[in-house]
Amino acid sequence: MGNGLSEEPTAGTLQGTLHRLPVRVYYADTDVSGIVHHTNYLRFMERGRSDWMRLLGFDQRSFLESSGPDMFFFAVRSMSVEFLKPALLDDALVVETQLTELAGASCTLGQKILRGAETLMTGQVRAAFLGQGGRPRRLPAEMKAKFAGLVPATMSL
Amino acid sequence: MGNGLSEEPTAGTLQGTLHRLPVRVYYADTDVSGIVHHTNYLRFMERGRSDWMRLLGFDQRSFLESSGPDMFFFAVRSMSVEFLKPALLDDALVVETQLTELAGASCTLGQKILRGAETLMTGQVRAAFLGQGGRPRRLPAEMKAKFAGLVPATMSL
Amino acid sequence: MGNGLSEEPTAGTLQGTLHRLPVRVYYADTDVSGIVHHTNYLRFMERGRSDWMRLLGFDQRSFLESSGPDMFFFAVRSMSVEFLKPALLDDALVVETQLTELAGASCTLGQKILRGAETLMTGQVRAAFLGQGGRPRRLPAEMKAKFAGLVPATMSL
Amino acid sequence: MGNGLSEEPTAGTLQGTLHRLPVRVYYADTDVSGIVHHTNYLRFMERGRSDWMRLLGFDQRSFLESSGPDMFFFAVRSMSVEFLKPALLDDALVVETQLTELAGASCTLGQKILRGAETLMTGQVRAAFLGQGGRPRRLPAEMKAKFAGLVPATMSL
Numbered sequence: 001m002g003n004g005l006s007e008e009p010t011a012g013t014l015q016g017t018l019h020r021l022p023v024r025v026y027y028a029d030t031d032v033s034g035i036v037h038h039t040n041y042l043r044f045m046e047r048g049r050s051d052w053m054r055l056l057g058f059d060q061r062s063f064l065e066s067s068g069p070d071m072f073f074f075a076v077r078s079m080s081v082e083f084l085k086p087a088l089l090d091d092a093l094v095v096e097t098q099l100t101e102l103a104g105a106s107c108t109l110g111q112k113i114l115r116g117a118e119t120l121m122t123g124q125v126r127a128a129f130l131g132q133g134g135r136p137r138r139l140p141a142e143m144k145a146k147f148a149g150l151v152p153a154t155m156s157l
Numbered sequence: 158m159g160n161g162l163s164e165e166p167t168a169g170t171l172q173g174t175l176h177r178l179p180v181r182v183y184y185a186d187t188d189v190s191g192i193v194h195h196t197n198y199l200r201f202m203e204r205g206r207s208d209w210m211r212l213l214g215f216d217q218r219s220f221l222e223s224s225g226p227d228m229f230f231f232a233v234r235s236m237s238v239e240f241l242k243p244a245l246l247d248d249a250l251v252v253e254t255q256l257t258e259l260a261g262a263s264c265t266l267g268q269k270i271l272r273g274a275e276t277l278m279t280g281q282v283r284a285a286f287l288g289q290g291g292r293p294r295r296l297p298a299e300m301k302a303k304f305a306g307l308v309p310a311t312m313s314l
Numbered sequence: 315m316g317n318g319l320s321e322e323p324t325a326g327t328l329q330g331t332l333h334r335l336p337v338r339v340y341y342a343d344t345d346v347s348g349i350v351h352h353t354n355y356l357r358f359m360e361r362g363r364s365d366w367m368r369l370l371g372f373d374q375r376s377f378l379e380s381s382g383p384d385m386f387f388f389a390v391r392s393m394s395v396e397f398l399k400p401a402l403l404d405d406a407l408v409v410e411t412q413l414t415e416l417a418g419a420s421c422t423l424g425q426k427i428l429r430g431a432e433t434l435m436t437g438q439v440r441a442a443f444l445g446q447g448g449r450p451r452r453l454p455a456e457m458k459a460k461f462a463g464l465v466p467a468t469m470s471l
Numbered sequence: 472m473g474n475g476l477s478e479e480p481t482a483g484t485l486q487g488t489l490h491r492l493p494v495r496v497y498y499a500d501t502d503v504s505g506i507v508h509h510t511n512y513l514r515f516m517e518r519g520r521s522d523w524m525r526l527l528g529f530d531q532r533s534f535l536e537s538s539g540p541d542m543f544f545f546a547v548r549s550m551s552v553e554f555l556k557p558a559l560l561d562d563a564l565v566v567e568t569q570l571t572e573l574a575g576a577s578c579t580l581g582q583k584i585l586r587g588a589e590t591l592m593t594g595q596v597r598a599a600f601l602g603q604g605g606r607p608r609r610l611p612a613e614m615k616a617k618f619a620g621l622v623p624a625t626m627s628l
Contacts, residue, residue: 008563009495010481024480026521028351028514032344032403033221035291038233039196039203039342043499046196050497054561061561064190076195080237086291089346090525090532092479134192134243165406166338167324181323183364185357185510187503189560194499200342207340211404218404246503247368247375249322347535349605352547353510353517360510378504390509394551400605448506448557 011051012095017150019052019097023113025087035086041121042081045111048095049074049125052109056146063140067132072140074127077106081123091115099150105129105136107147168208169252174307176209176254180270182244192243198278199238202268205252206231206282209266213303220297224289229297231284234263238280248272256307262286262293264304325365326409331464333366333411337427339401349400355435356395359425362409363388363439366423370460377454381446386454388441391420395437405429413464419443419450421461482522483566488621490523490568494584496558506557512592513552516582519566520545520596523580527617534611538603543611545598548577552594562586570621576600576607578618 012021023044031037053060063072087093094114101108106128113121131137139147169178180201188194210217220229244250251271258265263285270278288294296304326335337358345351367374377386401407408428415422420442427435445451453461483492494515502508524531534543558564565585572579577599584592602608610618 007484007491007493007565009493011495013478020478022478022480024482024518024522026514026518027345027347028353028517030346031341032346032348033230033232033341034346035232037342038236039199042196042199043497046499047495047497050561051495059561061559064560073190075190075192075243076240078237078239079195080235082235083233086232088532089535090521090530094478164327164334164336164408166336168338170321177321179321179323181325181361181365183357183361184502184504185360185508188498189501189503189505190498191503196499200340203342204338204340207404208338216404218402221403245375246378247364247373251321347544347546349546352550353513356510356513387504389504389506389557390554392551392553393509394549396549397547400546 011054012048014052014055017098017152019048019055021048021051021095021097023047023093023095025089025091025093027089029087030089035088036091038083041083041087041113042079042123044093044095044113045097045123045125048097048111049109049127052097056143058143069131070140071132072137073130075130075134077126077128079123079125081121083121085115085118085120087113087115087120093120099147100124100152102144102147102151104138107139168211169205171209171212174255174309176205176212178205178208178252178254180204180250180252182246182248182250184246186244187246192245193248195240198240198244198270199236199280201250201252201270202254202280202282205254205268206266206284209254213300215300226288227297228289229294230287232287232291234283234285236280236282238278240278242272242275242277244270244272244277250277256304257281257309259301259304259308261295264296325368326362328366328369331412331466333362333369335362335365335409335411337361337407337409339403339405339407341403343401344403349402350405352397355397355401355427356393356437358407358409358427359411359437359439362411362425363423363441366411370457372457383445384454385446386451387444389444389448391440391442393437393439395435397435399429399432399434401427401429401434407434413461414438414466416458416461416465418452421453482525483519485523485526488569488623490519490526492519492522492566492568494518494564494566496560496562496564498560500558501560506559507562509554512554512558512584513550513594515564515566515584516568516594516596519568519582520580520598523568527614529614540602541611542603543608544601546601546605548597548599550594550596552592554592556586556589556591558584558586558591564591570618571595571623573615573618573622575609578610 029040096112100110108126186197253269257267343354410426414424500511567583571581579597
């Protein structure tokens with residue numbers, strides 16, 4: 001690049017406790033009914049969660065590649081989603097992500113996909129904390145401290 | 158084929174009100190954590206719903222390609238899923254599908270993914286009935302009659 | 315299953331050196347232009363190659379999970395594909411797979427996707443033999459012996 | 472957004488005849504062998520081609536939704552790709568796209584995926600120009616004029 005612009009893909013922005021990630025709809029995201037296939041909204045949501053982690057300073061790949069007690073990854077345990085309005089080819093969307101609950105071995109994130117001011121879908125995703133061999137474990141300490149500061153004040157830990 | 162075997166892909170079996178579809182896990186279904194990516198279970202569930210419709214005698218493509226008042230398709234409106242145990246590369250799974258509720262402009266299906274006797278995930282999927290321009294409509298009459306016979310007796314229509 | 319039917323997903327049939335796998339087109343395979351998205355034909359081709367291996371008696375997961383010198387997997391190194399006619403929602407397709415060339419650290423497969431007598435696409439896929447850490451290696455001996463018997467006679471090894 | 476930043480997803484940059492699009496690798500792009508699944512590089516390439524069109528000022532959705540002689544879309548007719556080095560979870564990649572050949576009813580694009588200075592894959596993609604009913608057609612005039620200026624000088628039209 002001769003023009004000094006960064007070419008790093010955006011990881012969105014974190015404003016207070018709310019993460020926002022811009023996402024574009026491409027051909028591969030759509031289906032024959034003319035709109036985004038319902039499973040692909042869930043892929044957009046995953047990108048939001050991943051970049052939220054990235055902006056918090058956590059490197060998921062190094063956790064995943066660690067051995068022994070440092071090995072750590074998230075696994076989606078349950079999700080509940082409402083599809084309100086369809087997204088179309090070429091749409092510019094925003095994925096919103098926010099931590100809503102933190103428990104000993106899992107957390108819950110509230111997510112939305114928007115097109116401008118319109119909410120296209122909403123979802124709650126519960127992710128378990130897993131280690132070596134897929135066994136449940138507690139959050140790494142640094143992550144726990146950071147997460148605790150992101151849960152709305154009315155939530156009890 | 159010189160051997161007289163049918164090469165039609167299976168659409169599973171319908172036993173009473175329960176549809177069962179065998180599904181294989183391939184490389185493209187997995188992710189770097191070593192298991193099936195959570196969105197791909199939802200693709201398996203879609204195959205189950207599609208083949209359940211096929212065995213009931215309905216041709217989704219001809220409904221989708223119809224014009225005017227005959228145009229008809231389903232759109233997933235909401236889903237709630239629990240991921241209980243992971244599926245792995247090469248696993249032979251079964252997707253179970255059953256109609257659990259029938260309303261004027263939508264229905265709800267209960268689905269499970271199993272590996273042998275183990276339940277790997279469960280989900281409830283509400284699908285809206287849509288027509289021309291994505292507007293809500295009632296079920297085509299023949300479909301309504303067939304669906305009504307498949308809802309457990311305790312459900313009111 | 316009370317009816318004695320096997321519910322194992324089909325792995326297709328191997329007739330001489332030609333493997334044939336039936337595949338159904340579902341919503342998730344299509345895009346807004348109304349046909350199967352070009353990358354999804356390549357997923358169908360992968361299913362063909364995987365089930366060809368399965369019918370030859372090789373268990374890709376156990377090779378992948380082995381440690382040390384037994385660890386083994388295939389990686390696509392190059393492919394060349396022609397998309398001749400589109401496939402549509404609900405189409406019943408067949409993926410044909412055949413070994414066309416065997417070299418020290420890679421092999422080439424010729425593949426086709428058909429709908430009845432029509433050829434929808436053709437492709438050549440070269441797969442490298444990789445081991446621990448993604449390093450090139452030779453084929454496991456038993457696999458080499460079996461592969462050698464499947465290459466057309468005019469090919470030199 | 473209170474901070475005045477644009478949240479439009481990037482469409483990359485066009486420098487002379489070369490388009491560059493930054494792309495991030497997420498979980499859904501990887502497979503159990505630990506790297507990006509080969510079909511997902513092709514999805515990244517599609518994003519590059521789409522955003523190249525966008526920066527040239529063409530709106531694929533409005534062409535696709537047009538009726539009669541204005542209806543227009545691209546369909547991939549053939550592709551030839553080399554996978555040189557694997558991409559991993561969280562990698563920041565760049566997709567390069569360049570028009571290399573322009574014919575009456577199709578064009579060829581040369582594409583690369585890079586991670587910093589490393590080339591991970593290269594590909595040539597031939598796209599046909601299609602209209603109503605998927606019939607071959609000529610490029611819309613404005614597009615033809617713009618494309619002609621982007622083909623390397625040594626190519627004859």
